[in-house]
Amino acid sequence: MTIQDYLEQALAHMGCENAEITIEEDEQTIKATIRVPEEDSGMFIGRRGETLTGLQRIVATTFRDQLGEKRISVDINEYKVxxxxxxxxxxxxxxxxxxxxxxxxxxxxxxxxxxxxxxxxxxxxxxxxxxxxxxxxxxxxxxxxxxxxxxxx
Incomplete structure (x- = not known):
């Protein structure tokens, strides 16, 4: 399973079937950028980004062996930016x-x-x-x- 597939399934389980997910990768980082409807973004980001941080931790833990030394960054609607x-x-x-x-x-x-x-x-x-x-x-x-x-x- 790819990170994109995993995120699509996780978001679907959270009630978001229409998320757009883009994966970018360089030598040090894999960045997953997720677009959800603006009215749903608060639920996926959480207070001070806590839900988003939790999602990122789950993805990092799940794909730890595949990531090697790379870091994973998950962002929703450019919240982290x-x-x-x-x-x-x-x-x-x-x-x-x-x-x-x-x-x-x-x-x-x-x-x-x-x-x-x-x-x-x-x-x-x-x-x-x-x-x-x-x-x-x-x-x-x-x-x-x-x-x-x-x-x-």
Whole structure:
């Protein structure tokens, strides 16, 4: 069974028979882009993308042996693209505040993928980023450059 077949069946079991699924693959990633009717998108994306993240985990676990070192990314109605843009914008705004105030700032809970986006977005922004904690308690803190000792409250 292919990833596309698997997703078609999973979405059909969730009540969506008319999803359009596109699979793109490069050396590092397999990206499944799913289009569903806009009125159904909330059900498939979930609160803060939790349902979408769960679907992605299930696909990754199911196809672990076939994926090898590749990562799987599942997106519905470009939610991750829009969310990624918003997270990057928030990160840049936080970086500016941190540079102006000289005080570190801890970001709200982010997914591992979103934390990775922040680390990359702020790599050359004159600040230092650091993730701390485990699991759902993991948080990313933005520090003024050269000041990893100060902890945000």
């Amino acid at each position: 829009r969310r990624g843009d918003a997270v990057q914008q928030m990160a840049l705004e936080v970086a500016e505040r941190v540079k102006e105030s000289g005080k570190p700032e801890t970001l709200p809970q982010l997914s591992p993928e979103e934390r990775r986006l922040v680390h990359m977005a702020l790599k050359d922004a004159g600040v230092v980023t650091q993730s701390e904690g485990e699991g759902i308690e993991r948080r990313l803190t933005v520090f003024p450059e050269g000041n990893l000792d100060a902890k945000s409250k």
